[in-house]
Amino acid sequence: MVNVINMDPNLITILLATACLFSGDAVRNERQTADDTGNTICYEGLGCFEKNGSLFGKPLFPLSPEKIGTQFRLFTQRTKDEKFQILSAVDVDSIQNSYFNPEKLTKIVVHGFNQDASADWIETMKNELLKAGDFNVLVVDWKKGSRIVYDQAAANTRVVGAEIARLITFLIEKFGANADDFHVIGHSLGAHIGGYAGERLPNLGRITGLDPAGPQFENKDTIVRLDPTDAKFVDTIHTDGKRLVLALGMLQPIGHVDYYPNGGFSQAGCSIFQVVCSHRRAHVYFTESINSACKFQAFRCESYKDFKEGKCMPCVHWECGYMGFHADRAKPPTGTTNVKYFLDTGKSEPFCIHHYQIKVLTGHLLNSATENGKIKMNLILSNEQLEETYLTNRMDIESNKTYAFVVSSKNDIGIVYNVTVSWQPSTPTPGSSITIKKLKIVSGNSPRTGRFISQNATIEAGYTSLFTRICG
Ligand SMILES: *[C@@H]1O[C@H](CO)[C@@H](O)[C@H](O)[C@H]1NC(C)=O
Ligand SMILES: *[C@@H]1O[C@H](CO)[C@@H](O)[C@H](O)[C@H]1NC(C)=O
Ligand SMILES: *[C@@H]1O[C@H](CO)[C@@H](O)[C@H](O)[C@H]1NC(C)=O
Ligand SMILES: *[C@@H]1O[C@H](CO)[C@@H](O)[C@H](O)[C@H]1NC(C)=O
Numbered sequence: 001m002v003n004v005i006n007m008d009p010n011l012i013t014i015l016l017a018t019a020c021l022f023s024g025d026a027v028r029n030e031r032q033t034a035d036d037t038g039n040t041i042c043y044e045g046l047g048c049f050e051k052n053g054s055l056f057g058k059p060l061f062p063l064s065p066e067k068i069g070t071q072f073r074l075f076t077q078r079t080k081d082e083k084f085q086i087l088s089a090v091d092v093d094s095i096q097n098s099y100f101n102p103e104k105l106t107k108i109v110v111h112g113f114n115q116d117a118s119a120d121w122i123e124t125m126k127n128e129l130l131k132a133g134d135f136n137v138l139v140v141d142w143k144k145g146s147r148i149v150y151d152q153a154a155a156n157t158r159v160v161g162a163e164i165a166r167l168i169t170f171l172i173e174k175f176g177a178n179a180d181d182f183h184v185i186g187h188s189l190g191a192h193i194g195g196y197a198g199e200r201l202p203n204l205g206r207i208t209g210l211d212p213a214g215p216q217f218e219n220k221d222t223i224v225r226l227d228p229t230d231a232k233f234v235d236t237i238h239t240d241g242k243r244l245v246l247a248l249g250m251l252q253p254i255g256h257v258d259y260y261p262n263g264g265f266s267q268a269g270c271s272i273f274q275v276v277c278s279h280r281r282a283h284v285y286f287t288e289s290i291n292s293a294c295k296f297q298a299f300r301c302e303s304y305k306d307f308k309e310g311k312c313m314p315c316v317h318w319e320c321g322y323m324g325f326h327a328d329r330a331k332p333p334t335g336t337t338n339v340k341y342f343l344d345t346g347k348s349e350p351f352c353i354h355h356y357q358i359k360v361l362t363g364h365l366l367n368s369a370t371e372n373g374k375i376k377m378n379l380i381l382s383n384e385q386l387e388e389t390y391l392t393n394r395m396d397i398e399s400n401k402t403y404a405f406v407v408s409s410k411n412d413i414g415i416v417y418n419v420t421v422s423w424q425p426s427t428p429t430p431g432s433s434i435t436i437k438k439l440k441i442v443s444g445n446s447p448r449t450g451r452f453i454s455q456n457a458t459i460e461a462g463y464t465s466l467f468t469r470i471c472g
Contacts, residue, residue, distance in 0.1 A: 068145035112188025117141030161196020198230030211282035269347030289324025294352035310404025
């Protein structure tokens with residue numbers, strides 16, 4: 001018996017129609033069918049889809065390819081005046097007569113919920129991609145499947161993914177393209193669409209999940225969401241993971257490498273309640289990374305807290321990641337998945353910043369076992385007296401211990417000549433002071449290290465001590 005509760009009314013019509021039409025073997029021209037139990041729906045050329053609530057969240061079938069009307073828009077460096085060409089997986093001529101070149105790398109850009117292929121960010125990303133290389137850029141439009149209630153849009157990702165897989169398979173079989181040369185870049189629900197495409201393609205090159213959608217996907221079985229088995233390399237950028245309030249993305253690591261800018265939730269410049277602002281940053285960062293001189297360097301780390309405490313700097317080899325387009329330059333050893341990378345970004349464009357680690361070794365404290373307060377450091381960058389100021393959080397300071405901090409700057413600060421340090425105790429106590437024996441600055445994006453010492457290691461509140469560079 002077909003369970004009609006929760007079912008799209010159009011599907012019911014289709015199911016009733018098919019039930020009336022078919023009498024056994026006359027199924028040659030069927031577009032879609034349901035099995036006896038009503039748990040599966042099949043679409044011609046795409047295969048069958050289950051309506052399994054325990055796996056897919058809400059028990060919904062994906063809408064038919066006809067209803068979703070997925071369109072593949074091809075842009076290349078030869079495309080003039082935005083006159084894209086539409087490719088079809090059932091029409092050799094659509095590809096033959098297009099600028100599609102099977103020898104070139106193909107970037108497939110997929111939008112998410114409630115969006116379409118004409119979105120400004122897709123336009124910008126496409127242009128940056130074509131500036132970076134002579135790619136086939138395919139922009140996928142599935143607006144009729146995405147501009148509807150969220151749960152149905154989430155269910156539709158399975159059909160859109162299957163359609164992408166069918167097109168890629170067609171390009172491989174009929175035009176000699178190589179699965180390895182395809183890179184799906186999907187935002188939000190588009191990330192999981194990439195997963196559903198990759199699931200059907202044994203050697204898909206790469207999937208980039210830009211803030212993969214959380215609702216209906218987070219902590220689900222890997223057959224439901226994007227996971228590392230979906231492509232040879234799966235990288236993600238998490239920008240609106242669930243922490244306090246409702247989130248559109250997910251915090252769960254799901255790729256070979258997972259990037260967590262600003263910790264992976266509420267991005268710099270977006271308030272904690274501006275979830276859409278944070279969610280969109282994922283594609284903004286990716287687009288900026290394509291042609292930026294600043295490399296969005298990130299650091300392999302267990303947690304954002306550890307990163308902020310400087311525990312994951314400096315990095316070496318693949319433990320130094322690059323968020324965004326160039327993420328494939330840092331691949332973890334084969335078989336290693338869910339590697340987490342952390343970095344901070346600026347509040348506005350350009351978002352890429354440079355990270356530095358400052359390490360401080362304290363000496364014996366003169367007045368008490370622990371001092372509480374903030375350390376202020378001015379990094380003096382050149383003879384022109386350029387400065388970067390860094391103030392730590394309020395913290396406890398003990399004798400003979402090493403403290404590490406991560407400082408970020410819009411500038412590539414290069415060589416630090418001198419550092420001045422002052423001490424700001426939380427409660428003004430007479431004689432409150434700290435002692436700093438050594439200070440070290442490590443640049444996140446180069447092997448440059450500076451070591452500094454002072455003639456006067458004891459720093460009383462209200463005084464400033466000068467640390468001069470001794471080597472490096
Ligand atoms: C739904 O999927 C779960 C997990 O694979 C399985 O145990 C269950 O039998 C499935 N239910 C139906 C109705 O297919
Ligand atoms: C810190 O080290 C100095 C000498 O290196 C030592 O004299 C002093 O007792 C140590 N202080 C503490 C609190 O361990
Ligand atoms: C750094 O400090 C040294 C020693 O006081 C001084 O000679 C030098 O001019 C300083 N350099 C800069 C750039 O301030
Ligand atoms: C060292 O700095 C302290 C204040 O922090 C000051 O009282 C003292 O005179 C300085 N000593 C020298 C040698 O500069």
